[in-house]
Amino acid sequence: MKKPFFGLTRPKLAYSGIDDTGPDIQEIPVPERIFFSRQIKKGEGPTISRGQEVRTGQRLRPLEDMRVCVTATATGVIGDVSVETDYSGRTTLSMSIETEPKDRWDPEFEQAGISAQSEDVLSYLSALPGISDLIPLVRRENPLDTILVSGFDRDLLTATNQLSLKTGAGNLARGIEIMKQMTGVNRVMVAAPPSLASEAERGGVEVRIQNPLYPGADPRLLVRSILGTTVLPSRPLTDVNVGVVSAEGVIAMGRAFQDQRPPVSKLLTVIGKDNRPVAVRARIGTPVGHLLNTLHIEVSGGDRLVLGGPMAGKGIYSVDVPVGPDTDAVMVQDKDHVIPPSSEPCINCGECVRACPARVPVNMLIRLLENGLFEEAAQQYDLLSCIECGLCSYVCMMRIPIFHYIMLGKHELALSGYLEESHG
């Protein structure tokens, strides 16, 4: 992971493939307790209470609000339920299920005869991998032009999506068909690396084989290279009538309709301290600590725990954080490998500018961000063009936490209402 000896060009970071994890998927047993959380509007009280029995696959409605549904991913009884508002004003509903070792499946999905066109189909799919990418694509009155099904993983050392495609290609065509009905979109394409070309073909739609270097599998970069369209990254791709979903999500949907059971588990890559990725399947809501225990990965104070991969994952501070429908990887970094950021100034070496796939003038941007000039940063130095890949921080020889500053800038702009104004 070092800078190569010859340094004339931008860094070349290759994505990992299935070769790195191996083809085996280890099943993680259902933990004693699983957790869920949902961001909700302030002031709503939960309608679900401790002690209520739930079955695997049951659609729970913890609030009056019909849009907040949670799939119970195991059988058991409801444990704690709480609603809390954090320092940034976000309100979160959290609850847990004390599980039983044996699954009893809830029959509602099958009995209700849910189809792709059902009004509330999405409410049964809250544990579908990549569901947050799918929801905005369902615009029945005004369907999108194109949906791209990505067979790539977004971060390094991660092979979750590729492994899903490899092992689940049989459900790809069904998943695509359901997605077409659900969204009304006619043009669907599958993008995949060369090693998965034959699996991608099984979707029965147009296939684009690409061999990207990091961060080329980012949805916006994929759309740019395959469809030739872009939109300012602070706006959703649906603005240009394009959607990107993961192959894993589409396959899981195909499987759900095949089995008549909603998805409850997720494939993920666990990256241990030795940087060796392992593929596992776990129930959504499994605490990270349970994964690590099962895999005999020990963690101790000073280590780093990350949901996601090494370039753009999110740092977490507790082993109780659950695996969510968007968690493609869990990474543990040994304390000896933690590289502390610095408070040094930028020396204008230009490495970041060379590395940035979005052509952001990072060397100038960082000067404004360090001084809290967020609006100027957006107006003059393309803060909003950043696709959040982390390469700038990766190459900065002064070890400035550039990516952190960028996210801070975007956060501040969102709070100040600047984004709505400028897009208005």
Add this chain to the structure above:
Amino acid sequence: MDNPTLFVSSHAPYWHNGTRLSVKNCHIMIAALPAVIMGIYQYGAPALGVVALSVAAAMIWEFLMNLVLRRPVSIGDGSAALTGLIFAMLLPATTPWWTVVLGAFLAIVVAKQIYGGIGCNPLNPALVAIAIIFLSWQGIVDFDEALADYDLGFVMAYPLTALKYFGTSAISDFSAADLLMGRHAGAIGATFALGLLAGGIYLMLRGMIRWEISLSFLAGVFVTALLFYLADSQKYAGPLFHLLTGYTLIGAFFLATEDSSSPVNFIPMLIYGACAGILTVLIRNIGAFVDGTVFAILMMNVANPLIDKIRPKALGGGMKHA
């Protein structure tokens, strides 16, 4: 939560490519060594004295400024040492000690620290120092005058002075091999063209300097000198002569490429390098000074912030936005 383990949490990315400023500066100093060692070999102890004093003085000035400004001590990053080394390379071996110390002061304090330290200097510190010394005490950096007492077994004249005042006939004494091997009078670390080239190529390949700047600078010098030469080969020296003499090579690889005062975008780098090269030859051929490199690069340093505004459109840029 019964047994909380304290994790280190910070923002992505969690990997780094391992580069460090101190390592980069080390490499640049190593790349400069062949030329410096040749200078010391030719001029002996006085050259070694100038180099050592300059590096030491630059580091001490930096340290003192750190104390005065109450900033973290920054001599560990090697930047001050590098500036001192490069400044020494531009001087003749006979430079008196006070000039070296003063020059280090000008470079570190005046040209760098008062602008806010590393990364904030608009001009190349070593060039600011040499320019002020040159304008104030011309005799000290007049290589013919300064090195008059040396007899090293080769033509003891500064090729660019010979060219300026005696025309092309005077430079026939210098063969390309002499120029490459540094067999002529000049600054401690600027005469050994082969050493500078080797160092420069090393730095470019390792990505320690921006090759676009170095190559466009050399191309600027070459093309401009060639045009002059084609126009009047009696009056003007050929392009090779210009490439191998004066501060051209040290300028291309060690001066124009200073990070803070040069552009980072591709087209601006080419413009910056090429214009500095063109100006160098213009000053040499029709300007007042013997060598134009110093002022050419300083002028382009001044223009840098403006040139570097030319940049490609960012992702999604140019769309409805702000």
